Amino acid sequence: xxxxxxxxxxxxxxxxxxxxxxxxxxxxxxxxxxxxxxxxxxxxxxxxxxxxxxxxxxxxxxxxxxxxxxxxxxxxxxxxxxxxxxxxxxxxxxxxxxxxxxxxxxxxxxxxxxxxxxxxxxxxxxxxxxxxxxxxxxxxxxxxxxxxxxxxxxxxxxxxxxxxxxxxxxxxxxxxxxxxxxxxxxxxxxxxxxxxxxxxxxxxxxxxxxxxxxxxxxxxxxxxxxxxxxxxxxxxxxxxxxxxxxxxxxxxxxxxxxxxxxxxxxxxxxxxxxxxxxxxxxxxxxxxxxxxxxxxxxxxxxxxxxxxxxxxx
Amino acid sequence: xxxxxxxxxxxxxxxxxxxxxxxxxxxxxxxxxxxxxxxxxxxxxxxxxxxxxxxxxxxxxxxxxxxxxxxxxxxxxxxxxxxxxxxxxxxxxxxxxxxxxxxxxxxxxxxxxxxxxxxxxxxxxxxxxxxxxxxxxxxxxxxxxxxxxxxxxxxxxxxxxxxxxxxxxxxxxxxxxxxxxxxxxxxxxxxxxxxxxxxxxxxxxxxxxxxxxxxxxxxxxxxxxxxxxxxxxxxxxxxxxxxxxxxxxxxxxxxxxxxxxxxxxxxxxxxxxxxxxxxxxxxxxxxxxxxxxxxxxxxxxxxxxxxxxxxxx
Numbered sequence: 216x217x218x219x220x221x222x223x224x225x226x227x228x229x230x231x232x233x234x235x236x237x238x239x240x241x242x243x244x245x246x247x248x249x250x251x252x253x254x255x256x257x258x259x260x261x262x263x264x265x266x267x268x269x270x271x272x273x274x275x276x277x278x279x280x281x282x283x284x285x286x287x288x289x290x291x292x293x294x295x296x297x298x299x300x301x302x303x304x305x306x307x308x309x310x311x312x313x314x315x316x317x318x319x320x321x322x323x324x325x326x327x328x329x330x331x332x333x334x335x336x337x338x339x340x341x342x343x344x345x346x347x348x349x350x351x352x353x354x355x356x357x358x359x360x361x362x363x364x365x366x367x368x369x370x371x372x373x374x375x376x377x378x379x380x381x382x383x384x385x386x387x388x389x390x391x392x393x394x395x396x397x398x399x400x401x402x403x404x405x406x407x408x409x410x411x412x413x414x415x416x417x418x419x420x421x422x423x424x425x426x427x428x429x430x431x432x433x434x435x436x437x438x439x440x441x442x443x444x445x446x447x448x449x450x451x452x453x454x455x456x457x458x459x460x461x462x463x464x465x466x467x468x469x470x471x472x473x474x475x476x477x478x479x480x481x482x483x484x485x486x487x488x489x490x491x492x493x494x495x496x497x498x499x500x501x502x503x504x505x506x507x508x509x510x511x512x513x514x515x516x517x518x519x520x521x522x523x524x525x526x527x528x
Numbered sequence: 529x530x531x532x533x534x535x536x537x538x539x540x541x542x543x544x545x546x547x548x549x550x551x552x553x554x555x556x557x558x559x560x561x562x563x564x565x566x567x568x569x570x571x572x573x574x575x576x577x578x579x580x581x582x583x584x585x586x587x588x589x590x591x592x593x594x595x596x597x598x599x600x601x602x603x604x605x606x607x608x609x610x611x612x613x614x615x616x617x618x619x620x621x622x623x624x625x626x627x628x629x630x631x632x633x634x635x636x637x638x639x640x641x642x643x644x645x646x647x648x649x650x651x652x653x654x655x656x657x658x659x660x661x662x663x664x665x666x667x668x669x670x671x672x673x674x675x676x677x678x679x680x681x682x683x684x685x686x687x688x689x690x691x692x693x694x695x696x697x698x699x700x701x702x703x704x705x706x707x708x709x710x711x712x713x714x715x716x717x718x719x720x721x722x723x724x725x726x727x728x729x730x731x732x733x734x735x736x737x738x739x740x741x742x743x744x745x746x747x748x749x750x751x752x753x754x755x756x757x758x759x760x761x762x763x764x765x766x767x768x769x770x771x772x773x774x775x776x777x778x779x780x781x782x783x784x785x786x787x788x789x790x791x792x793x794x795x796x797x798x799x800x801x802x803x804x805x806x807x808x809x810x811x812x813x814x815x816x817x818x819x820x821x822x823x824x825x826x827x828x829x830x831x832x833x834x835x836x837x838x839x840x841x
Contacts, residue, residue, distance in 0.1 A: 251683070252691020253726050258707060259690050259698040310655060315628075315647035334628035335706070338651065339698050342623060343690045345655065349662045350685035353678045362674040365666045368681050370564070372663035377572050377656045378565020385572040385652050393648070394571060413566050 225518040233273040262340035267305040270323040278422035286430020299351040306344035374421040383414025402480035416448030450498040450524045456481035495524040538831040546586040575653035580618040583636040591735035599743020612664040619657035687734040696727025715793035729761030763811040769794035808837040
């Protein structure tokens with residue numbers, strides 16, 4: 216386990232990236248239009264800012280920054296890639312909260328975007344944030360080498376699309392019995408793992424793979440970060456399932472007990488609470504193992520694995 | 529005006545690109561997952577296919593192919609860029625048709641995606657198609673040079689996002705008086721031109737700029753195609769406004785008379801029918817002028833300008 220010193224240091228590093236990401240997104244989403252843009256309609260910009268600023272741990276940008284730091288990538292480049300990834304994450308929250316989807320009124324303790332604005336504006340704000348992610352990634356400020364930028368674009372598109380996050384949300388709606396042919400089907404552990412690796416795992420994995428791409432790491436190094444990313448993605452979702460069962464709504468910042476109410480299979484249901492906790496331990500141990508070749512340089516990423524497994528909100 | 533021979537040839541060229549685009553999208557949206565994808569959930573894939581296959585003139589891919597042909601770009605590369613652009617166009621139709629947006633039940637004579645599936649699936653299918661566009665553009669099959677691909681990604685993101693199409697849809701909803709501060713405001717010709725240049729103009733302009741990028745054209749050549757693209761975008765929308773006033777719903781394939789019903793300002797309302805027709809003529813004349821340096825090679829693009837101005841659906 217971590218001692219209190221490294222814990223404090225970890226928390227400070229996480230907060231620093233959160234603040235830098237906030238400042239960067241605030242600047243990128245300024246009212247003045249960029250070259251090639253005719254204007255930035257105010258209502259849409261406000262909704263995109265509402266959906267992406269002022270909240271969240273910024274865990275994904277943090278993982279981009281820390282995975283990039285291993286390979287000596289300038290922090291400004293990593294923060295751009297992290298901001299792009301955060302735009303995708305935030306778009307997914309705005310769309311998932313819509314009445315037609317999960318119908319949530321509360322997100323991070325604030326009204327969801329469609330409550331603060333309206334459904335049409337929230338749909339467009341999500342579309343706008345998703346599109347903006349690829350605008351950011353493709354700019355020279357993200358990396359001077361076009362080959363690096365276009366690899367990031369392709370990997371983020373794959374992680375976000377039908378074979379990743381969007382596909383995972385589709386499976387999640389089906390798991391709630393929303394569509395006739397799937398209603399009442401019992402999900403296997405494999406089914407749940409597939410759903411989770413797509414819905415939440417794909418973006419976390421991208422975060423950890425972005426560093427090696429930005430830093431032109433060796434194939435072995437890239438493979439280690441890829442495996443680390445897959446593992447913490449699994450840990451993140453198991454911790455999320457535990458929070459849904461055991462968490463306090465006031466601390467978690469969103470409604471809890473929803474999975475059971477929706478009749479949805481989770482890893483906790485399949486493995487039991489003790490089994491889920493054992494799985495978390497194994498995933499953290501594996502993260503430590505795959506990062507061992509990086510030595511002390513990977514200490515923060517190892518702390519991140521503990522943080523994700525132990526999180527309370 | 530065109531003689532019947534070139535008219536027939538134009539129509540054959542347009543149909544050829546439509547068929548090639550259909551075949552390419554059908555292949556790209558196959559059930560088998562791509563590398564790095566875990567799976568392609570069937571319901572989401574079906575909805576993405578429903579929203580993008582089996583209809584449309586494929587005008588945007590056609591403009592990509594023809595603008596690329598001017599610079600000797602291999603047709604396979606242009607078709608990939610065209611397919612990406614068509615994914616963005618189709619996503620925008622799926623989202624714009626949603627009950628929370630324009631609430632349309634009919635599109636190209638078929639039920640809209642949310643009618644054929646459900647609202648949640650249609651939202652995700654739109655998200656999936658938008659994301660897929662950047663997947664396609666960033667693949668080496670689109671162009672061997674990463675610098676070219678990443679320029680296309682950036683230009684498409686700008687054309688599609690808050691400073692382009694999504695922003696234009698926001699202005700369009702506001703023009704219908706959907707939001708209190710804008711309700712009842714009279715739009716100037718400048719306001720209408722801005723809305724239209726963003727909502728529909730930006731993607732048509734991208735189509736014409738894609739060729740020069742794929743073909744590494746000179747700045748003068750790129751500027752000519754950019755101006756051509758802006759002009760045909762304006763012509764497209766004026767023709768659309770005329771169709772909304774004068775068109776036959778059975779031929780147009782969607783509801784007509786909607787602008788007046790929504791109290792929305794159009795170029796036809798501002799310029800009158802005769803004034804709108806005169807503007808169309810001027811735009812076509814300008815298209816002929818800016819393409820004159822390309823000589824006979826630009827004949828099809830000039831036919832396209834006539835086609836857009838004269839279209840009946």
